[in-house]
Amino acid sequence: MLKPENTQLAPDGQPFEQVTLQNAAGATATFMDWGATWLSFTLPLADGSSRELLLGCQSPHDYMNQSAYLGATVGRYANRIACSQFEVEGKPHRVVANQGVHQLHGGPEGFHARRWKILEQTAQKLTFELFSADGDQGYPGNMTAKVHYQLTDDNRLEIRYEATVDKLCPVNLTNHAYFNLDGEGTDARQHKLQLFADRFLPVDSDGIPCADPTPVENTGMNFNAPKTLAKDFLGDRDQQRVKGYDHAYLLNRTCNAGTNPAAHLWSADGKVKMTMFTSAPAVQLYSGNFLGGTPNRSGGEYASYSGVALESEFLPDSPNHATWPQPSCWIKPGQTYKSTTTYQFFAL
Numbered sequence: 001m002l003k004p005e006n007t008q009l010a011p012d013g014q015p016f017e018q019v020t021l022q023n024a025a026g027a028t029a030t031f032m033d034w035g036a037t038w039l040s041f042t043l044p045l046a047d048g049s050s051r052e053l054l055l056g057c058q059s060p061h062d063y064m065n066q067s068a069y070l071g072a073t074v075g076r077y078a079n080r081i082a083c084s085q086f087e088v089e090g091k092p093h094r095v096v097a098n099q100g101v102h103q104l105h106g107g108p109e110g111f112h113a114r115r116w117k118i119l120e121q122t123a124q125k126l127t128f129e130l131f132s133a134d135g136d137q138g139y140p141g142n143m144t145a146k147v148h149y150q151l152t153d154d155n156r157l158e159i160r161y162e163a164t165v166d167k168l169c170p171v172n173l174t175n176h177a178y179f180n181l182d183g184e185g186t187d188a189r190q191h192k193l194q195l196f197a198d199r200f201l202p203v204d205s206d207g208i209p210c211a212d213p214t215p216v217e218n219t220g221m222n223f224n225a226p227k228t229l230a231k232d233f234l235g236d237r238d239q240q241r242v243k244g245y246d247h248a249y250l251l252n253r254t255c256n257a258g259t260n261p262a263a264h265l266w267s268a269d270g271k272v273k274m275t276m277f278t279s280a281p282a283v284q285l286y287s288g289n290f291l292g293g294t295p296n297r298s299g300g301e302y303a304s305y306s307g308v309a310l311e312s313e314f315l316p317d318s319p320n321h322a323t324w325p326q327p328s329c330w331i332k333p334g335q336t337y338k339s340t341t342t343y344q345f346f347a348l
């Protein structure tokens, strides 16, 4: 029998399944079932050409050889859980560590590393489902998670998450796409960003929160007015600890999933803009500080800082910080976790 590592098969020995959605404007969005991963977004530009706006690998199999979580669906709990523990109904509970003593992005075999089932598929819609058994990566209870992707004719990629549980469990689902709106191979720090957040969460060099949400005012962390990522890059101690931007921003209460964006991002050449909307309370801004060595689309490797991720989520380590000003990240049996994020792309 051929071993999966000698073929283009997924780690479970089965083929990867890819699906491409296309809209009336000619934009495409491609996904695969492994990790319910968003592989590509191509946008027709004003001059008739088409541009790839996401970082990605040459083949689905290459995604197995990277730790950047390119385009993956991340869960059960995106971002970090300090010391891989929290209390469930007053009792200490441990989850599986995968970043030293901490847990990052749901553990070593998190939702990014699983085959999701395709539930529904049309020209512009795609739904994936995953069953996660009691104890998966240390989490309590069985969970069923769904991710709905929809590509609209006005170039919005809408992502809707849903999850149900049979025991009390913290849930924080996100997508880990990296954007480079200039196309591949450029330094994404030349993008201009506007982020509607008056507070960010300071972290230590492991990315673990080390203070409460803190005003961005008068610091290099402030993106309330548009500026390039390069402008104040590494100017603050907060950034120096983690080699750049790798911080959660607590969105202003005016941000929502439909009309008031969380962020705008502009390509350096001024030809593409992206607007992000989300129902989540926070966004992790990650400037690709550790991207170096990640396999790229042409068989080579990405350099660090070649893409920027804007991940919708609860603040990191929220199961251990019940008093932070955001809704609860816990869901109970009978409740449905729901979170929506839309990335809309504009050819300028």
Ligand code: BGC
Pocket (backbone or CB within 6 Å): 067, 068, 069, 079, 207, 246, 247, 284, 286, 290, 311
């Ligand atoms: C984290 C980074 C991490 C990256 C890839 C981001 O969401 O905040 O610290 O390096 O994911 O794992």
